[in-house]
Amino acid sequence: MIPFEFVFERPSAPKEAFELWNKVAEAGQTPLYFSGGTEIVTAMRKGSVKADVVIDLKGIEAYTAHGVGLSPLNKDTLWLGGGLSLNALSDKLPGSLLQAVASGIADHTVRNTLTLGGNLCGRLPYREMALALLTLSADAVLYTSEGLVRQPLHEAFHKRLQLRAGELLLGFELAPSAVSSVDDVDGQATRFFRRRRQKHTEIDYPICHVVVTRRGDAYKAAVGGVSAYVWYGEKTAAAIQADATPEEQAMVVWQRLEELAVDDLRASKAYKLGLLKRDLVEAFTVLGKTEEAGEAR
Numbered sequence: 001m002i003p004f005e006f007v008f009e010r011p012s013a014p015k016e017a018f019e020l021w022n023k024v025a026e027a028g029q030t031p032l033y034f035s036g037g038t039e040i041v042t043a044m045r046k047g048s049v050k051a052d053v054v055i056d057l058k059g060i061e062a063y064t065a066h067g068v069g070l071s072p073l074n075k076d077t078l079w080l081g082g083g084l085s086l087n088a089l090s091d092k093l094p095g096s097l098l099q100a101v102a103s104g105i106a107d108h109t110v111r112n113t114l115t116l117g118g119n120l121c122g123r124l125p126y127r128e129m130a131l132a133l134l135t136l137s138a139d140a141v142l143y144t145s146e147g148l149v150r151q152p153l154h155e156a157f158h159k160r161l162q163l164r165a166g167e168l169l170l171g172f173e174l175a176p177s178a179v180s181s182v183d184d185v186d187g188q189a190t191r192f193f194r195r196r197r198q199k200h201t202e203i204d205y206p207i208c209h210v211v212v213t214r215r216g217d218a219y220k221a222a223v224g225g226v227s228a229y230v231w232y233g234e235k236t237a238a239a240i241q242a243d244a245t246p247e248e249q250a251m252v253v254w255q256r257l258e259e260l261a262v263d264d265l266r267a268s269k270a271y272k273l274g275l276l277k278r279d280l281v282e283a284f285t286v287l288g289k290t291e292e293a294g295e296a297r
Contacts, residue, residue, distance in 0.1 A: 006051050013172055017041075017055055021166040024053045033168055035083055035118035038110055043123070057168065058083045066092050068176055073141060073150050077173040082117025082139075086129075089116060096179040097192040098132055100134040101211065103197045107203045112212045117169045120161050124205075127230050127284035128196075130157055131211040134232040135220040136178040136190065141170045149256035158228040190215045193283035197225075198268045198274055207267040208275040217242035218286070221253045221280070226272045227260035227282040244289060250280035 012058040017033070026033035032051035034040060035058070043049035043069060057063050057136040062072055063083040080089065086102040090111075091101045105128050119129045130153075137154045144167045153172070156162055162171060178190050192213045199205035206225035213220045219240040222232040233256055240252050254277050261269040261276075 036115040085110040246284035249284040
């Protein structure tokens with residue numbers, strides 16, 4: 001039971017939600033955006049999070065939409081609303097990197113309510129859906145004081161999605177070819193390697209989660225669990241040479257994580273780095289043979 005009273009609002013447009021948030025804040029009260037609620041409800045019950053007004057974003061049509069042509073800014077892209085549950089995302093994109101990453105987070109029951117936007121904007125540091133979105137070159141669509149704004153996710157995301165007070169994440173745009181194993185008009189497809197390691201059971205936080213994608217000769221890599229936050233480096237990715245050996249390619253990423261790795265209750269820094277090196281070498285080996293690319297379990 002939540003031990004305090006609050007007002008619950010469900011606006012139908014992002015502008016309405018943004019203006020409501022600011023109106024509440026200007027009145028000296030505490031507003032709170034609500035997506036799936038898996039973290040927030042628990043925190044409110046414990047009393048670690050309090051709000052005077054809870055603003056449920058799921059009344060906004062675009063926030064729960066999915067499909068090509070549904071983005072409010074670019075009709076040629078694949079739109080993923082921030083309010084899509086992880087199970088709904090998996091059902092809509094079977095065999096994709098997004099489905100592979102989503103299916104490894106929490107258990108099936110939690111994924112019914114845990115949303116894509118909530119995973120990136122939540123309080124827990126893992127934010128594993130960012131691994132897929134960053135390596136697939138997603139753009140984030142935000143609602144700000146300037147209205148709807150598109151921003152490359154790698155610019156908007158540093159440890160967490162960087163939002164100013166009152167700003168909200170509406171969803172993500174992707175090239176349709178990013179979630180297809182079929183070559184597009186350029187004769188290229190996005191292929192991926194993904195491996196998630198956890199200490200005890202499949203339902204646990206990761207100690208090393210590696211995602212690497214390849215499109216043509218361009219590689220992108222993201223890592224979770226090894227450092228204190230999701231790591232992704234656009235400049236690091238640009239330094240990965242397609243004609244280098246898998247070991248050389250792996251070291252480009254590994255050397256960057258070596259200085260960021262941390263000890264925690266689940267694993268030591270040395271153990272994490274050992275797993276990371278092995279998984280990166282395998283990733284670049286597999287992606288060097290494009291016909292074999294895909295999820296590695």
